Amino acid sequence: xxxxxxxxxxxxxxxxxxxxxxxxxxxxxxxxxxxxxxxxxxxxxxxxxxxxxxxxxxxxxxxxxxxxxxxxxxxxxxxxxxxxxxxxxxxxxxxxxxxxxxxxxxxxxxxxxxxxxxxxxxxxxxxxxxxxxxxxxxxxxxxxxxxxxxxxxxxxxxxxxxxxxxxxxxxxxxxxxxxxxxxxxxxxxxxxxxxxxxxxxxxxxxxxxxxxxxxxxxxxxxxxxxxxxxxxxxxxxxxxxxxxxxxxxxxxxxxxxxxxxxxxxxxxxxxxxxxxxxxxxxxxxxxxxxxxxxxxxxxxxxxxxxxxxxxxxxxxxxxxxxxxxxxxxxxxxxxxxxxxxxxx
DNA sequence: AATTCGTGGCT
DNA sequence: TAGCCAAGAAT
Numbered sequence: 001x002x003x004x005x006x007x008x009x010x011x012x013x014x015x016x017x018x019x020x021x022x023x024x025x026x027x028x029x030x031x032x033x034x035x036x037x038x039x040x041x042x043x044x045x046x047x048x049x050x051x052x053x054x055x056x057x058x059x060x061x062x063x064x065x066x067x068x069x070x071x072x073x074x075x076x077x078x079x080x081x082x083x084x085x086x087x088x089x090x091x092x093x094x095x096x097x098x099x100x101x102x103x104x105x106x107x108x109x110x111x112x113x114x115x116x117x118x119x120x121x122x123x124x125x126x127x128x129x130x131x132x133x134x135x136x137x138x139x140x141x142x143x144x145x146x147x148x149x150x151x152x153x154x155x156x157x158x159x160x161x162x163x164x165x166x167x168x169x170x171x172x173x174x175x176x177x178x179x180x181x182x183x184x185x186x187x188x189x190x191x192x193x194x195x196x197x198x199x200x201x202x203x204x205x206x207x208x209x210x211x212x213x214x215x216x217x218x219x220x221x222x223x224x225x226x227x228x229x230x231x232x233x234x235x236x237x238x239x240x241x242x243x244x245x246x247x248x249x250x251x252x253x254x255x256x257x258x259x260x261x262x263x264x265x266x267x268x269x270x271x272x273x274x275x276x277x278x279x280x281x282x283x284x285x286x287x288x289x290x291x292x293x294x295x296x297x298x299x300x301x302x303x304x305x306x307x308x309x310x311x312x313x314x315x316x317x318x319x320x321x322x323x324x325x326x327x328x329x330x331x332x333x334x335x336x337x338x339x340x341x342x343x344x
Numbered sequence: 345a346a347t348t349c350g351t352g353g354c355t
Numbered sequence: 356t357a358g359c360c361a362a363g364a365a366t
Contacts, residue, residue: 040362044353047361081350084365116364126362136362156345183362192360193355223359252349290350291360333351 004205006146007171007178013201014181017188023052025180030102030127031062037122038089038114042082045187051080065090066097074255074330083254088114106132117163125179133170134179135163138186143169144218145190148207152219226289230296232268234260235284235342236277236312238304241320243312244329252290253332259299260316268300275315277302284341288334299338 019025022045024036035055039048055076059065065073070090077086092112096102103109109120118135125132140153143165151158171178189196195214197203208214236243236259244257262268271277284299304312313319321329323339 037362042349042361042363043351044361047352079351081352082363084349085363088364114364118363122362134362137360138362154345179362187362220359254349288350290348292348292350 006169006202006205007174009201009205010181010185011171011174011177014177014184017199018177018181018184019188023049023056025126027129030123031065032056033127034062034123035059035065035089037119037126038085039080041085041119043080047080051076062093062102063097066093066095070255071329074257075328076330078256078327078330079333079336083256085114087249087255088112102128104128122179125176129176131170131172131175132179133163133167134183135166136183136186138183138190139166141192141218142182142186142190142202145195145208145214146202146206148211148213148217150213150217150219152221154221226292226294228294228296229263230298232262233297233299233338234262234271235299235301235338236260236304237281237301238306238309238320240322241309242323242326243304243316243318244321244326244331245316245318255330257321257326257329257331258335259338260318261297275312276308277304282342284338284344286334286337286341288337295334297334297338299342301342 022036024032026032036048036052039051039055058076059068059073068090070087073086073090077083080086092114095112103112103123106117106120106124109115109123110117115123121132121134123132124130125134140162143149143162144153147165149158149161153159153162185200185202189200190202193215197206197209197214200206200209203209206214208217234243243260245260247253247256247258249255262271280300281303282301284301286297286299288295288297309320327336327339
């Protein structure tokens with residue numbers, strides 16, 4: 001009698017139904033796999049496809065990225081979100097370029113900024129084609145269903161258990177195919193909603209399916225309400241040029257170019273007096289939703305006298321650019337919304 | 345341990 | 356359509 005082996009069943013399914021045509025599925029370039037793994041963190045494949053080729057085209061090797069300046073990199077990540085990923089990738093590329101060789105072990109990969117245990121596993125497996133184990137959203141969903149884990153997976157006890165299961169199931173033979181396969185299964189069959197159990201190679205051995213729990217798992221925590229914050233945005237216009245500030249490296253939109261944002265109500269009046277700003281020519285409002293809060297941004301458009309231009313840029317620590325040049329330098333999506341709203 | 349960190353595809 | 360949530364890591 002034949003025994004059910006998780007990896008055998010998965011690999012057999014993968015050979016016929018897996019994704020084999022993604023641009024980062026290369027056997028000869030850990031750098032491309034690396035870039036893709038960072039871009040794909042919390043980001044759908046379809047979204048990354050719009051950025052990956054352009055990024056690789058501009059920075060074809062780790063040396064190209066590692067020796068570039070941040071200002072050269074930012075435009076190629078702008079709009080993709082989670083900008084700490086780009087800052088860490090850039091920093092790490094500098095380290096690898098200086099060393100002149102890629103990390104060779106899980107620990108060496110994890111020592112680089114922006115690379116945690118799962119991404120390091122992916123790089124061992126998909127990048128170097130050695131042994132590596134991953135633990136992404138797909139794997140968590142597949143395992144939580146296969147083993148019918150009905151509790152909050154973010155609890156440390158389950159976090160540890162999931163890694164143990166993932167390592168136990170992960171084969172040495174065809175390791176990189178298996179890594180790709182379990183993500184493909186999660187993305188195309190064992191989906192978050194309406195999983196296609198009929199087409200799943202695990203169907204008869206999946207505890208969630210056996211118990212009719214596939215639509216209930218994985219366990220979802222009660223979602224807390226998303227707070228709404230408001231802020232004012234200075235749209236300082238001098239002819240065609242607007243005043244832009246580069247955001248500090250840490251925090252929201254770190255390293256991107258933004259219009260000056262005032263989060264405290266009293267800041268505006270202070271600012272108007274100190275800077276000699278006259279009356280608001282026009283107001284525009286936009287709403288921008290993040291995962292953790294919604295921002296109501298009120299754009300205050302000022303017509304700036306050319307005599308004040310240099311003073312303002314020094315005082316506010318910014319530079320004057322036309323919106324098209326700011327976009328070229330790298331701005332977050334909300335700023336694009338404000339530009340559009342200001343031109344109506 | 346709980347937060348922070350973006351944006352867009354999908355239903 | 357409003358909400359879910361995606362190839363997570365850092366703090």
